Amino acid sequence: MQPAAVSGRPLRARVIEGVVWLTATRLSGQIITWIITVIVVRLLSPEDYGLMGMAVLFTGVLYLFNEIGLGAAIVQRTDLSAQQLSDLRWVIVAVNVALFAVLLPLAPPVAAYFGEPKLVAIIRVLAIAFLLNGIGVPSASILQREMAFKEKAAAEIAGNLAGGVSTLVLAVLGYGVWSLVFGSLILRLVTTVLYCVYRPPVFNRSFSLRNVGLFTNFGFHVTASRFLWYVYSTADMAIIGKVLGSTQLGYYSLAFQYSSLPLEKFVTILNEIAFPSFSSVQHDTATLQRHYLKLVNFVALVTFPMFIGLSLVADSAVVVFLGARWLPVVLPLRILCVVLCFRAIETIHAPLAMAKGRPQVVLGNTMLGAIVLPPSFYIGARYAGIEGVALAWLLTRPFLFGIVTARTLRVVELGWARYMSGLWHPIVGCLVMIAVVLIAGVYMHGMGPISRLLLESLAGCAAYLTYNVLFNFSALQEVTETFTLSSYRFSRGSTALVVRR
16 A cells, blocks of 8 residues: 555655654754743743743633634544635634633633732733634644645744744843743744735635534544643643742743753654644554554654753753752752653654544543642642652653553554554663763762763763664664655655654
8 A cells, every 4th residue: 555645745755844844944943942041031030930831821721722623623634625614714713702802801810819910911911812823723724734844834933933032132121021921922923924824814705504513523522632631731830820839830830841842842743743644544554553653663762862861961951051040940850851751652642543533532531631630739739849749740640651552552453562662772772871871970070060961961862872773773763864854855755754664
């Protein structure tokens, strides 16, 4: 069976194009964004980050309903008519206008909950993003469905850069938390405008509720899953903000932000590619199994050393990049990095189940997390502060990972032995890296933080690469080829990472 063709080109060629474009553009943009963030962190206070964290925590809940799962339906259904697409656009715009209107009167109660009057104005200004989102979401979904990753990446990198530069300028001018607020809005505005330039929104005058009804069941499960995921994944922020206050929330949110960078910036790229590519072969179980396992193995090989490496050098990295006043970030950062190894490969479960038309599996998985995690976070915050919340993640994550992975594997008739076969080398390679860095650290006692960070990082990278060159060379070679232009040869049927046959 040959790879599925989309727009005249094989699927595997489009997947490689997506990996190359999204990775290259976002990496270049992210380097600039990281530099800006490091400068902004030194200009703003933990309280500023805490206030923004509280505001985003609440507005983020409503973002889960901004397209009521219809954006995912646009990606999953490749046979949409122009009229159906127009009807879905009207519904998404109407939902976002309603969310904007609802958010304005809800701002005072939210500010009262956190005991922070400043949140009223912050939340109301952030509500403007919903008006932008209602127009941009369908265009973004079409770009993803068509695997037009070059255009999608260009829109997002432009938005990130505009938002980052705006935040920096406003922070230098002394706007405090408002630099974060307006930077966020400018990011959304630029991204939305470019989405619509690449895929202009078309609204027909006619409207059929029946067309929308065809997608409501799928959309309901997707939206419910996103809501429950948000409940348990942000419950730590809500509990810390209420129990420990804005300053401690500022420390924790920064630790979570930095520990999550590989997950948000790298795994998100692959998930954007995974959903439409999985959907295109959803009726071929054997092919879908190979795609899924290849992606899981790839994510583990690349992200595990990132997370574990950051955990090992966290103390030096925080002092060097953030300054000594952010030292309370170190221990939560170390713990969260370990937790995110599980989350990185677990993130791929959702696009697999949704591509098979089984959003109810994703809903069940997220429901389990929503039941188990919030009480764990509360106990951790009450008795051990932000370190206790991080430990709650660490103690519950393996248990949840085992259950949700087993449920997902049944969707494509996979067993644990085959699933784990590609994970052993990344795990053992990280153990080797840990041993080498710890031993090297003994001989670096007394060194300055910059020297220690540099030498420990080099020792860890060398150890991980050496192990994989000796014992896992073929997988390492695939990773290298995927991220070099030499593998980017569509007309010759170049080796594809995710959909290699």
